[in-house]
Amino acid sequence: MTETRSVPLADVLSVTTPNLLSARQMDGLIDLLNWMTGDQLEVWQLPGPPTNAPPR
Numbered sequence: 001m002t003e004t005r006s007v008p009l010a011d012v013l014s015v016t017t018p019n020l021l022s023a024r025q026m027d028g029l030i031d032l033l034n035w036m037t038g039d040q041l042e043v044w045q046l047p048g049p050p051t052n053a054p055p056r
Contacts, residue, residue, distance in 0.1 A: 007032055 010021040011028040015036075022028030026043065033041055 005035060007035075 008023065008028065010023060011032045014020050014022045014029045015032060020026070020029065022032075024031075029046070030041060030043070033046065
């Protein structure tokens with residue numbers, strides 16, 4: 001079953017652009033990537049998930 005979640009547009013844009021736009025800064029970015037990957041990422045792992053995340 002697919003889980004849905006409402007996220008701020010700025011968090012999504014922080015993943016899809018080179019700009020950190022999230023109002024929560026890195027916390028917003030990491031929370032979204034954790035949800036996308038189903039994992040608990042560390043900051044040093046952040047370059048990989050936007051291109052390696054499985055489809056949800």
